[in-house]
Amino acid sequence: MKFPNPHDFKTIPGTEGWERMYPYQYQFVTDDPERKEYEEKAFWFYDGLHYPEAIYPFDTIWDEAWYLGLSQYNNRIFQVPPVRGVDHRVINGYIYISPVPVLDGAEIGSRVPNFMERAGFYYKNWNELEAKWEVKMKALIKQIEDLPISRLPDLEDISVVTEGLGESKGYHLIKTYDDLINMGIQCWQYHFEFLNLGYAAYVFFLDFVQKLFPSAPLQRVTQMVAGIDVIMYRSDDELKKLAKKAIELGVDGAFTFNKEWDGIQAELKTTAKGQEWLAALEVARYPWFHVSTGTGWSHADKSWNDDLNIPMSGIATYIDHLKKGLEIERPMEKVRAERDRIIEEYRSLINTEEERKTFDDLLNTAKTVFPYVENHLFYVEHWFHTVFWKKMREVSAIMVEHKMINDVEDIWYLRRDEIKQALWDMVTAWATGVKPRGIKVWPKEIDWRKGVMQKFQEWSPPPAIGTAPDVIQEPFTIVLWGVTNSSISDWAEVTDNADPDSITTLKGFAGSPGIVEGKARVCRTADDIRLLQDGEILVAPTTSPSWAPAFAKIKAAITDVGGVMSHAAIVCREYGLPAVVGTGHGTKIIKTGMMLHVDGSSGVITIQR
């Protein structure tokens, strides 16, 4: 397959100079022959999994954080023998990544003992280390939650004088911003502490089973580690509890007659029972409503705590189901019994004792690592990120107040180092009593960047560029992005099709088995979940734990992004709903109301036109 040369991309007219919106090392360059040659020979694929749209300059923080985190653990901490880190570039706002192989056989060999010692230590002491991780992570989240972000006063409080504090709010603002950024990076240091090894154990278990049984669908293999308690479901469980409580207290009418949180709250406040329910909500929402409505990677991903309408519609759905006498609990016993049956049957088909031994050992390892692989998402991408975005908006509000930018949401158009510059400008001007230079610089630059981002969003990034290698050894690349020749060519096929209105079949990963037909409902954000009707087929960019209530209504799920381990696939398997995930373009091609035939066993969607 032929992929474009990374240096052949033409700048989109009107975006000249876009490179300054991103870190300079993210550019493909031609002025350094050695770097240019490296870039041409490497294989770069578009990270649509994390960035379904062009990335905002500020949001690059998480890209840089995982660029560092993943690479350092692979290469400098555990020394995965055949691969170093994962390199990053940007083209027209889209992130491309490239695993960096170790080419010298002798060097690979010399890395093996380190890997065995270090990774071996983690696998062996997984549970104790994971417990330590949780303590560290919770402490960090506490720290960011407690971080005060103060406005700049005209006159500092008298206590600065009487208590001899010796520091101003101006200095605090600059320092707090640094703290915020540093905590974010630190959080992502922790994020990868277990993830590389966790994925490796999980992936190679799947790989082993598929070597034994080449036709075993990945979705069935992943069922072998289903039914393990993970906190991913906890937020949804809280909604169910609150739904039950509303019925117990006899205040469920408030959810039937009001569609908006404001109305619900107003009605509940009028009665003692209602207030009791509101108190229960306050307990549940911290931290369990810190779930992002997206992946958590983008500043645009709101959490339930940011918009209570989303969890309230979930509660309303559960109240409705309970009153109709429907079961709302996940069928965990059934899931576990089915898991055990599947394991036993596959196991009994293994030909030799040796193979069975390896199978058992790999399965146990996969079960050990599984909770982390799921749970870290709640701590990092959901809880921490939700708090982080909120704090950043507080910083932004202060900048708006000083006219450095026009709107709170404008801050995302700036790189994090530009924000620091701007804060220095703003704070020194505040201290001095003059106007900051930035008020004439940033709003103009942001206006221009908005135009650039618009053009970037309209551009379609090719799935891959550079030179495809024969072999990929980086565990994340294999699992998370499912990079294979066929997956890339499947994506390319749809991209190349000129008229999206003529497409009748769409392929993705077989996420959860079963075949259904029904009407499509395209939900671009979690807000749209409220429009879902019973029995519709959900079509979404991706789903996250905060989408959980949607699964109580739908017949099947289709997502643009994600593999068989993605949220939508896992939840559908547990609820017994078909799912096709990672279609690449589902939300662009499918329109609400279209009749779809979804085959979750083969990963094929047919649009009846």
Place this chain on the structure above:
Amino acid sequence: MNTVTNTIERVSNPRTGRMSALSPVTGLPMVCWLEECRKESVDLVGGKCSSLGELINAGVRVPPGFALTTEGYRRFMADAGIDREVQSMLVGLDIQDMEALENTSSAIRELIEAQPFSTEIEDLVAESYRKLSVRSCVPAVQVAVRSSATAEDLPGASFAGQQDTYLWVRGTDEVLYNMRRCISSLYTGRAIAYRINQGFGEELIAISVGVQKMANSFTAGVMFTLHPTNGDRSVIVIDSNYGFGESVVSGEVTPDNFVVNKITLDIIERTISQKDIYYTVDTKTQESRKIEVPFERQKVQSLVDDEITELAWMGKQIEKHYGRPMDIEWAVDKDLPFGGNIFILQARPETVWSQKQQAVAKAGVSAMDYILSSMLEGKRLK
């Protein structure tokens, strides 16, 4: 219903002596019902019939039938002195001489086909055929008459397809005649040459003949309880076409192909082919014949999903019973409603993959070693 059960019971217990089915010489039965056969009965009823008996006893739905045993065959060959005559005709035969081989073969076959059975055997067959018709609720049931060789399906010495099958046979005389044709099929030029080459002594060769109710199949085909292309034991692979299984077995048509997960019975792959011909029975001649599939049905799935699942479930039970991967022929009867219309016609051990020990790379190692070696190996992209 009672009489049928009684009949089976009586016959299935030869020691009651109510039927004179036993050979006065050896005390072995000359004719027996398929349900009396087990996998240990190969010497008596050959591979096919013993396997069918085993299936019936495992609870698998198989069209009912009976068998002329190898004892019956020996009595037939001995009673009229055919065996000695055949031996003498084979003496000094040069199997390299194609003409001599074919001439000898024809002579032997004519000899066998022209020789009537003894009255005793004729009566036993006639009585069994009558009872089979009663069980099938028709005056004279249409049956398949097929040879069931004792050496068949031996690993490494597959005789499969070297003996004949006669379909849509109706009436006692026709049954008897076709039984002899099956016996004579032991003496095709190819079979004679093969045995001489392999050093099988003629006195060791015996054949049984099965007589089984025809399944009036709407759809038929084959099923493997492992993936024939990669040996994957977690799937069941089904090939199907309209009509009788002949078109699928012979490879005259590209059948529909279904891959079913053995553990969960999901259909994980389906390939619907263009099926231009199929075999059905000619109602006038009572013969199977090849006809064209109507154009509008050529690209239609020949088995419905529920039938695929049911069939795969049966395949799974059969494999479980035998404890090894199996190669199965099946049919969906068009006269019966779903739930009782799928029949297993044959099941034999799969031989290709079972003889290969599939070695999965680096098995027997710890998880850590496997993870490391897999990382080093990487994933091939091209």
